[in-house]
Amino acid sequence: MPISSATTSTALLTDHYELTMLQAALGSGTAQRRSVFELFPRRLPEGRRYGVVAGVGRALDAIEAFRFDEQVLAVLADVVDRPTLDWLASYRFSGDVWGYPEGEVYLPYSPLLVVEASFAEAVLLETLLLSIYNHDSAIASAASRMTAAAGDRPCIEMGSRRTHEEAAVAAARAAYVAGFASSSNLAARQRYGVPTTGTSAHSFTLLHDTEADAFRAQVSSLGRGTSLLVDTYDIREAVRQGVEIAGPELGAVRLDSGDLGVLAHEVRAQLDELGATSTRVIVTSDLDEFAIASLAAAPVDGYGVGTQLVTGSGHPTCGFVYKLVAREGDDGELVSVAKRSKDKVSVGGRKWALRRRTPAGVAEAEIVGIGAPPTDDGDDRALLVPLVRDGEVVGRESLETARERHLLARAELPVAAQSMSRGEPVIPTLHV
Incomplete structure (x- = not known):
C-alpha cells in the first residue's frame, strides 16, 4: 500500500x-x-x-x-x-x-x-545518512570551488529547474553553507532561511509588445533597483532603454547568453557612458567554477549558477x-x-x-x-x-x-x- x-x-x-x-x-x-x-x-x-x-x-x-x-x-x-x-x-x-x-x-x-x-x-541509518551526505557534500564541494573562484563577487544559486524538486531545496542549502549569497528557491527560504532573489525571465519580456514596455512594467512594480534581463533581442539597445526608463539608479543588468567576458566589457562601458556607473553587471548561462575563474578579469559584479552547481559540477556524489x-x-x-x-x-x-x-x-x-x-x-x-x-x-x-x-x-x-x-x-x- x-x-x-x-x-x-x-x-x-x-x-x-x-x-x-x-x-x-x-x-x-x-x-x-x-x-x-x-x-x-x-x-x-x-x-x-x-x-x-x-x-x-x-x-x-x-x-x-x-x-x-x-x-x-x-x-x-x-x-x-x-x-x-x-x-x-x-x-x-x-x-x-x-x-x-x-x-x-x-x-x-x-x-x-x-x-x-x-x-x-x-x-x-546507513542509506538515509549516505543519501544526505553524498548529495549535499557534492553540492557544497562544487559551490566552494565556485565561490573561491568568484572571490568577493556574490554567487546566486538558481538550479532548481535542473534537478529533482526536493534535491533543489537541499542544493540551495548546501550552496549557502559553501558561500553562495542567495538562492532562487523559495522552499529553501521557508525551511532554512536561505536568502532568495530573482526578478524576471525572457518570457516576461516576450509577453509585452515591446521590450521597453516590459522594462517599464518591471521598474514600476519592483523599483529602480531591479535587475533587467537585457539579452532577449539587442543587448545594446536594451541597456540604453533600461537606463532611460530606470535612470542611473538601475540596480543591475543580466546577461544570459553569448561571450560573457566580451559582453560584460561592452555593457560596462555603455553603462558608464550613460551615467549608470553603479549599475551592476550580472552574468548567468551554464556557469561552473572554470567559467567563473575565466571571468575574473571581466567587469562582472555577480554570477548566477544553475545546472553545474546542482549536479556537483561533474561530480554529483562524493x-x-x-x-x-x-x-x-x-x-x-x-x-x-x-x-x-x-x-x-x-x-x-x-x-x-x-x-x-x-x-x-x-x-x-x-x-x-x-x-x-x-x-x-x-x-x-x-x-x-x-x-x-x-x-x-x-x-x-x-x-x-x-x-x-x-x-x-x-x-x-x-x-x-x-x-x-x-x-x-x-x-x-x-x-x-
Whole structure:
C-alpha cells in the first residue's frame, strides 16, 4: 500500500536490505551487539583538492524523524517478519554520533561521521545518512570551488529547474553553507532561511509588445533597483532603454547568453557612458567554477549558477561509504573490524581526527588514528564534535555558523587548494 504523503517519518528512505539484515540479526541474537559505524570517503572525486561537509543539520533532522509508525509498518508487512515489525514499532535511536561539523573541509578517509549504538539501531541509518551526505557534500564541494573562484563577487544559486524538486531545496542549502549569497528557491527560504532573489525571465519580456514596455512594467512594480534581463533581442539597445526608463539608479543588468567576458566589457562601458556607473553587471548561462575563474578579469559584479552547481559540477556524489569498523566482542570490549576486498579497503577501529597545522596556521595533514587522541600541542585542531548523545541531538547549529566555519576552514588550506587544475588532495591523510 502507498504511504501517505502526510507522514513525516524518514524510515522508508532506505534500502530493503537494511531491514532484512535487521531481521536476520534479531534471529541470530547479534542485533544488540554494540557497534561502531563510520561514514567516510575512500578518495576525492577525480581532480578535486578537497571536499566540503554539508547536510549535517538535515541528517540530524532525519534521525529525529526516523520512526516506524503504523503507516510505515504497514508498508513493511510483507518485507520482514512479525518479531521484526514489533521491534521496529518501538524504534528510537538511543546511541551516540560524532562528526565533522557542517562547512568543514574533508580529505580521503576523513571519518566524517561516527555512529555508536547497537547494530540494530545503527545499521538502519546507513542509506538515509549516505543519501544526505553524498548529495549535499557534492553540492557544497562544487559551490566552494565556485565561490573561491568568484572571490568577493556574490554567487546566486538558481538550479532548481535542473534537478529533482526536493534535491533543489537541499542544493540551495548546501550552496549557502559553501558561500553562495542567495538562492532562487523559495522552499529553501521557508525551511532554512536561505536568502532568495530573482526578478524576471525572457518570457516576461516576450509577453509585452515591446521590450521597453516590459522594462517599464518591471521598474514600476519592483523599483529602480531591479535587475533587467537585457539579452532577449539587442543587448545594446536594451541597456540604453533600461537606463532611460530606470535612470542611473538601475540596480543591475543580466546577461544570459553569448561571450560573457566580451559582453560584460561592452555593457560596462555603455553603462558608464550613460551615467549608470553603479549599475551592476550580472552574468548567468551554464556557469561552473572554470567559467567563473575565466571571468575574473571581466567587469562582472555577480554570477548566477544553475545546472553545474546542482549536479556537483561533474561530480554529483562524493562516493561516501558507511562501514562497520568495530563491534562488541565476547568480553564486552570493542573489536576492530574492516573490509579487505580489493579496491574497497576500510580501516577498522573507532577513529579520532585532527587537522595538523604549521606554526603559521596553514593545514599540512589530516591525522586519523584509533584509541585516545594525542594531547593538543597547539598546532592540531580536533575535527570530530558530538552531534547526538544518548539519542538526543546536541549538535544542531545555524547555517550562518556553518558558513563562517567553511570560510575559516578553506582559508586554512595551502594556496594550492585554490587551483582549478587537476591534482592530488591538497594535504595528505596520515593514519597513526
